[in-house]
Amino acid sequence: MTTNDAHVSVLDVDIDALQGGSADLKQYLGQTVLIVNVASKCGLTPQYAGLERLHERYADRGFTVVGVPCNQFMGQEPGTSAEIAEFCSATYGVTFPMTEKVEVNGEGRHPLYERLTGFADSGGHSGDIRWNFEKFLVGRDGRVVARFSPQTEPEAAELVAAVEAQLAG
Template sequence: MASETNSPLDVDIAALQGGPADLGQYAGKVVLIVNVASKCGLTPQYTGLEQLHERYAAQGFTVLGVPCNQFLGQEPGSAEEIAEFCSATYGVTFPMTEKIEVNGEGRHPLYERLVGFADAEGHSGDIRWNFEKFLIGRDGTVVARFSPQTEPEAAEVVAAVEKALG
């Protein structure tokens, strides 16, 4: 993708297990980017995220988990601990990035490109909590934002994914 698109998929970020995550591989696909945490009241959303990922993967969809420890220290683990927890507890198969900051001075460039987009209630700016969701369309632009409390399999999320998949 051309860097002038300002797409979130144009940024460099490492994969959870090391090496580049290569977000460019998702060009032309639909991606749900979610800041995740292993010790949050919303952590059971991993189940719905995995089900969504499996349901639409063949149509060019993926969930991208982005671990973050900025909300009450709810993602304290190492990359290996996070990977093991997600796999063993929730059977997660979707890709995960390195642990990053989504707010503040240390905000990762990926989130610099996401936070300006408003959700259906008009919220834009800082990430409110773990499991805030951003849907990236096939053209690499943000097409929807969902609050942390919105379940991955909620009707509005599924409808937005299906619309983006075309």
């Protein structure tokens, strides 16, 4: 299996939930999922609000956002699991699931990101995560169908269109 094998589900990777225990990504097979590496102390952190709105808007149609905290970009996610959960809930009203804090690049890259990073965005970028809030849209079969740069807002027309296309399919 290669990291850019389009036939590999990313949802069968084991990863823990932020509050402990398995995040059980397999439960999202048959749904559309937006996986986002997140951070609490980043200039892009206000994207949490848009991610939550997107999650709420489409949840009843089989869509979820999954936040994956990462502290690899200028130490912008230094908190403990409890601190991250409290910040997200209190500051942005986040209700979507969050995983444990992981590394998305380098030797310690989590297996989830081993699978995700092989997929290129519309500009042709594949490989390493560029910054916090890089987004991967995963179709109902567990395969990556789109990748969006960190600067792409959660409610940007192209991202919303991609989510709606998956939900309609």
